[in-house]
Amino acid sequence: xxxxxxxAIEGKESSRYPVWFLRQAGRYLPExxxxxxxxxxxxxxxxxxxxxxxxxxxxxxxxxxxxxxFADILLPLVPLGQTLNFKKDHxxxxxxxIRTEEDFENFISKTPSLEDLNYVGEALNLVRAxxxxxxxxxxxxxxxxxxxxxxxxxxxxxxxxxxxxxxxxDPSLFHKIMSLLCESTKTYLKMQAEAGADLLMLFDSWASAxxxxxxxxxxxxxxxxxxxxxxxxxxxxxxxxxxxxxxxxFITKRHCDVLHLDWHIDLNLFFNKEDQGEGLSYxxxxxxxxxxxxxxxxxxxxxxxxxxxxxxYPKRHIFNVGHGLIPEIPxxxxxxxxxxxxxxxx
Ligand code: CP3
Numbered sequence: 001x002x003x004x005x006x007x008a009i010e011g012k013e014s015s016r017y018p019v020w021f022l023r024q025a026g027r028y029l030p031e032x033x034x035x036x037x038x039x040x041x042x043x044x045x046x047x048x049x050x051x052x053x054x055x056x057x058x059x060x061x062x063x064x065x066x067x068x069x070f071a072d073i074l075l076p077l078v079p080l081g082q083t084l085n086f087k088k089d090h091x092x093x094x095x096x097x098i099r100t101e102e103d104f105e106n107f108i109s110k111t112p113s114l115e116d117l118n119y120v121g122e123a124l125n126l127v128r129a130x131x132x133x134x135x136x137x138x139x140x141x142x143x144x145x146x147x148x149x150x151x152x153x154x155x156x157x158x159x160x161x162x163x164x165x166x167x168x169x170d171p172s173l174f175h176k177i178m179s180l181l182c183e184s185t186k187t188y189l190k191m192q193a194e195a196g197a198d199l200l201m202l203f204d205s206w207a208s209a210x211x212x213x214x215x216x217x218x219x220x221x222x223x224x225x226x227x228x229x230x231x232x233x234x235x236x237x238x239x240x241x242x243x244x245x246x247x248x249x250f251i252t253k254r255h256c257d258v259l260h261l262d263w264h265i266d267l268n269l270f271f272n273k274e275d276q277g278e279g280l281s282y283x284x285x286x287x288x289x290x291x292x293x294x295x296x297x298x299x300x301x302x303x304x305x306x307x308x309x310x311x312x313y314p315k316r317h318i319f320n321v322g323h324g325l326i327p328e329i330p331x332x333x334x335x336x337x338x339x340x341x342x343x344x345x346x
Contacts, residue, residue, distance in 0.1 A: 003198060004065045005136040009236050009257050009281050011315050017306070017341050018317075020066035020138070021334070022240075023324030024058040028331065031057050041086050045071050048122035055127045059135065061331070063338050066136040067127055069192070071120050073142030073203055074150055076188055079116040080180070081108045082151065090155070097154030099162055101173055110180065114187045121195035128196030138238070139197030141188050143204035143226075144181040145219045146242075151177065160209040167210070167218060174218070182222045186229045193235045200230055201238040202256070205323075208244035215247045223255045238283060243323075245270055253279045263287040263322025267308050282313060285322035291333035298333055302340040310346055 004018035026032055032054060035044065044050045054070040074092050078084050082094045098104055120139075128137050141147075150156070152163045167174045189200050207219055223239060230237045239256035241247045243264045251259045261270070261284035290301050302319075309317035319341055325334075 001133070001198065003134050003136045005199065005318055006236065008316055008318050009199075011281070013315060016065060017319060017344060017346050018065040019319035019338060019341050020064050020068065020136075021058070021321050021325055022068075023326075024062075024064065024068065025054045025070050026325065027327035028325055028329050029057055029061070041072075042084065045075060046119050048119050048126055051119070051123035052126035052130070055123065056130060059131070062334060063342065064135070066138055067131055068138040068140060068201070069120065069124050069127065069197065071123070071140070073140070073147060075117060075120065076112075076114070076141065076181075076184055077147065077151055079109065079112040079114055080151075080184065081112075092150060092155060094150050094154045097162070098151050098177065099166065101170075104173060104176065108177075108180070112184055114184060114191060117188060117191070120188075121191050124192055124195040124197055136198045137196060138199055138201055139189065139192030139195075140201040140203060141185045141192075143202045143207070143219075143239070144178045144185060144222045145210075146204050146206045147181050147185075148174075148177050149206045149209065151181075160206065164210065167214070171218075178218075178222055182225055185226060189226070189230060189235075190233055193230075193233055197235070199236040199238065199257075201240070201260070202226060203240050204242050205240065206242060207247055208242035212244065212246040212250070215241075215244070216250055220250060220255065227255050238318075249273070251280070257281060258283050258318065260320070261285040261322060265322070267305070267312075271312055281316040281318065282309065283318040283320045286320070286337065288321040288323060288325050288329065291325075291329040291337070293333075295333075295336055298336045299340045302337050303344070306341065306344045306346065314346070 004014040004016045007014040008018050051070045055067050059067055074084055077094055085093045087093055131137055149163045207215055227237050236257040238258040238260055240260040243262045245265045258281045261282055263285050265285055290298055
């Protein structure tokens, strides 16, 4: 398959510099906001035709190399037994929160029927049929720890108190939850691959809540397990280890094929070490808020990233933001970034 994203994973020549954006479908697009007037976020995710339409919206507007399926990392918590709600201005709510052995036994299904998530597969199918073959379709899931934080806290959190209390106070329950999430994620990712995803991404957005030592000990082994699984069905894996550069520095080819670098990472410092994951490719790491800057500054920061990888890891970089696009960014700024990439001789 001659897709610029897949070529960058193999270090192969491409005619285009691969680029896509985290959260490229969403509220910053007027065509998304128009649909959002009629449907709730969950309704949009759960209706394959609408999810497919939203997935393709940014590709109709911008010269991108990949689509990421419109879904959410929290959807798999529903077949596991929690109720998921997105309350306006409150973010997600998971009911009931799972904080004790009794909660886990009473409310969580140990053999979840992931067929409940077939609507994601149907949406992937619809998108793959419409997407030009050189453009990659990315399926995704939350990594076990990041999803566990929502299962345990019952919502987003600033200090991860209940999660860390369980990790340190009742490690056996914590690992039961992690193992269950790891197993269900395997099934979910495989279903997405079979439904048409060309490659897969794991989001570990909150892995920086724990110390690097605890990350290595309690979180990373599950990522290795998921990478082995994804490899067994022949797909490539992108992994986002969150904001902490030290966590990112532990990642090797045994954990993923592409390491997504957050914008908190200084590229020069990060790559200034001997043991650099042999064979890894990289994705990132423009600060999405640079999109509020003047055109010349947006272009300059874009070029700096392009030149860095041209020199350091030619043909092994996928351009992206370091973390998701936010709703207020001007669309014209994103066009400038893409234009600068298309002007670049690599
Ligand atoms: O990137 C894409 O375009 C694909 C879609 C996607 C969404 N969520 C859609 C979404 C992806 C990849 C995600 C992942 C996700 N979801 C993460 C990890 C990625 C990251 O940013 O680190 C997390 C932590 C979640 C959980 C989640 N979903 C939260 C905390 C929220 C509320 C915050 C907010 O922006 O309102 C969501 C809702 C959500 N997921 C929206 C979208 C487009 C906003 C829904 C809306 O109000 O329109």
